[in-house]
Amino acid sequence: MSMEPATSGLLAQPSPGDNSPPLTVGELAGAVKRAVETGFGRVRVRGEISGWKRHSSGHCYFTLKDDSACIDAVVWRTSAVGLAFRPEDGAEVIATGKMTTYPGRSKYQIVVDRMELAGEGALMALLDKRRRVLAAEGLFDASRKRRLPFLPRVIGVVTSPTGAVIRDILHRLEDRCPTHVVVWPVPVQGEGAAGKIAAAIRGFAELSPRPELLIVARGGGSIEDLWAFNEEEVVRAAAASPIPLISAVGHETDTTLIDHAADLRAPTPTAAAELAVPVRAELAAQLDELMARKRRCLAKRADDARERLALTSCRWPEPAALLGPRRQRLDEVGDRLPRALGARTHKAEAAMNLVTPRLRRELLELKLERLGERLTAAWKMAQLVHPDRPLSRGFARVTDRAGRTLIHAEQARAAGELTLNYGDGRVDVTVAGAPGPASRPRLERKARTSYVAPQPGLFDGED
Structure with a gap:
C-alpha cells in the first residue's frame, strides 16, 4: 500500500487513520503537571540558596542550584513560619517538598515544606557569613560596649521559666546580694524562639520601672540547640538594647553571635549572676575597713595637731609681755581722748x-x-477764680439789690428787682409780674472795680 506524503494546507485536515484530536495548551500543560507530580511525588533536593525573596504575602521564592543545574522553589507562608532558621543566599540546604509545574510560565518548580542546613559544615559556613556581615555593620565594635552598673536595683532575665538556669541565677544572686529580679519567660530553642527572645529584649526597655541590667541566659547544647541566639533579629535586638546586657548562653566553650553584640559575655549563667552584683558581705567588710581607716586617719591628724600646738605654744611669749605694750598704749590714748575731744x-x-x-x-x-x-x-x-472774670467775655452776673449773687431762677423771681453785672457796668431790672414800681431799666456806665482779699490760711505753715 502506498501512502501519499502529507501536505500542509491552509486549513487543518484530519489525517486518515488519526484518532487523536489536537490538545489545547491548557490540556497539555495539565497533562505535564500530572505527569511530573505523579512521576516524582515528594523529593529531597540538596543545593545552594540563591535569590531568596520574601513576598509581602508571606510566601518565599528562591532558586536551588549546584554546579550543573538550578530549579525554582517556593515556600508557602504557612510553611515559612515553621522554618527552623532564617534562610539566606549562599546557604547550602536540603529542601523537602513535592515537584509541580507552573503552567502560567511553562516551568517546573519544587514546593518546599521543610528545609534544613546540609550538615554542620553548612551551618558553620552560614554562621561565619552572618558574623562577618553583622561585624561589618559595627554591631560588634568594642566602642559600643557599656560598663555594667555597680549595684543594679532591678535585673531583667530572659530565659526559660523552667529548668536549672533560672534557679541557678536566682540562687547565686540571693547568695551574693539580694536584688529585685524580673523574669521574661521565653522558649530558648525551636521554632519561633528567636522572635520571642528578641521581643523580650525589646520589651524590657518599655517596662516601668525599667531594669538597670539584662541577662540573656541558656544552658549548654549543640549548635542546633543554640541556633536561636545566632539569629539576626536576636543579635540586632541585643545590640540596640538601651539597657546594658550580659550574654550567658551555653557553656564556656560555646560561642554565639549574641555574645559579640552583648556588653559582656559570661561563660555560664551562674557566672552572669556573679558579674551582675557584688558580694554583699564583701561590701560590708570593705565599708568596715574604710570606716576603721577613717578613724585611724582622724586620730593621727588629731595627734599631729596636738603635737604641733604643743611645740608652737612653747615658743609663744608670756601673755603679760605680749599684751603689756598694748595695755600701756591704751591707757595713754584714754588719757588723751578727753582733751582731744574738748579741743x-x-x-x-x-x-x-x-x-x-x-x-x-x-x-x-x-x-x-x-x-x-x-x-x-x-x-x-x-x-x-474771681466771679467777675467771665464778664469780660459777654457773660452777666445776676444779683439782687443787696448784692447777693443769684444762681437759680426761683431766687430771681422771688427777688423781683435784680441787677445785671457786666464787664463795663451794671443794669438794674425788674422781673415781669413781680411786685414793685414799674420802672424802665437804667444803664449805668460807671464801672465798678472789685478787689478780692487773700483767703484765710493761704500762707499757713510759713514762719
Missing part, C-alpha cells in the same frame, strides 16, 4: 560762730523770696 569741740564752736550770721541772713532772704513767689502765685489764682 575738737571748741574748734567746731568757733567755726560755727563765724558762719552763723551769714547763714541766718541767707536763710531769711531765701525765705522771703519763697514767700513772694507764693504770694504772686496766690494772687494769680485769685484773679483766675
Whole structure:
C-alpha cells in the first residue's frame, strides 16, 4: 500500500487513520503537571540558596542550584513560619517538598515544606557569613560596649521559666546580694524562639520601672540547640538594647553571635549572676575597713595637731609681755581722748560762730523770696477764680439789690428787682409780674472795680 506524503494546507485536515484530536495548551500543560507530580511525588533536593525573596504575602521564592543545574522553589507562608532558621543566599540546604509545574510560565518548580542546613559544615559556613556581615555593620565594635552598673536595683532575665538556669541565677544572686529580679519567660530553642527572645529584649526597655541590667541566659547544647541566639533579629535586638546586657548562653566553650553584640559575655549563667552584683558581705567588710581607716586617719591628724600646738605654744611669749605694750598704749590714748575731744569741740564752736550770721541772713532772704513767689502765685489764682472774670467775655452776673449773687431762677423771681453785672457796668431790672414800681431799666456806665482779699490760711505753715 502506498501512502501519499502529507501536505500542509491552509486549513487543518484530519489525517486518515488519526484518532487523536489536537490538545489545547491548557490540556497539555495539565497533562505535564500530572505527569511530573505523579512521576516524582515528594523529593529531597540538596543545593545552594540563591535569590531568596520574601513576598509581602508571606510566601518565599528562591532558586536551588549546584554546579550543573538550578530549579525554582517556593515556600508557602504557612510553611515559612515553621522554618527552623532564617534562610539566606549562599546557604547550602536540603529542601523537602513535592515537584509541580507552573503552567502560567511553562516551568517546573519544587514546593518546599521543610528545609534544613546540609550538615554542620553548612551551618558553620552560614554562621561565619552572618558574623562577618553583622561585624561589618559595627554591631560588634568594642566602642559600643557599656560598663555594667555597680549595684543594679532591678535585673531583667530572659530565659526559660523552667529548668536549672533560672534557679541557678536566682540562687547565686540571693547568695551574693539580694536584688529585685524580673523574669521574661521565653522558649530558648525551636521554632519561633528567636522572635520571642528578641521581643523580650525589646520589651524590657518599655517596662516601668525599667531594669538597670539584662541577662540573656541558656544552658549548654549543640549548635542546633543554640541556633536561636545566632539569629539576626536576636543579635540586632541585643545590640540596640538601651539597657546594658550580659550574654550567658551555653557553656564556656560555646560561642554565639549574641555574645559579640552583648556588653559582656559570661561563660555560664551562674557566672552572669556573679558579674551582675557584688558580694554583699564583701561590701560590708570593705565599708568596715574604710570606716576603721577613717578613724585611724582622724586620730593621727588629731595627734599631729596636738603635737604641733604643743611645740608652737612653747615658743609663744608670756601673755603679760605680749599684751603689756598694748595695755600701756591704751591707757595713754584714754588719757588723751578727753582733751582731744574738748579741743575738737571748741574748734567746731568757733567755726560755727563765724558762719552763723551769714547763714541766718541767707536763710531769711531765701525765705522771703519763697514767700513772694507764693504770694504772686496766690494772687494769680485769685484773679483766675474771681466771679467777675467771665464778664469780660459777654457773660452777666445776676444779683439782687443787696448784692447777693443769684444762681437759680426761683431766687430771681422771688427777688423781683435784680441787677445785671457786666464787664463795663451794671443794669438794674425788674422781673415781669413781680411786685414793685414799674420802672424802665437804667444803664449805668460807671464801672465798678472789685478787689478780692487773700483767703484765710493761704500762707499757713510759713514762719
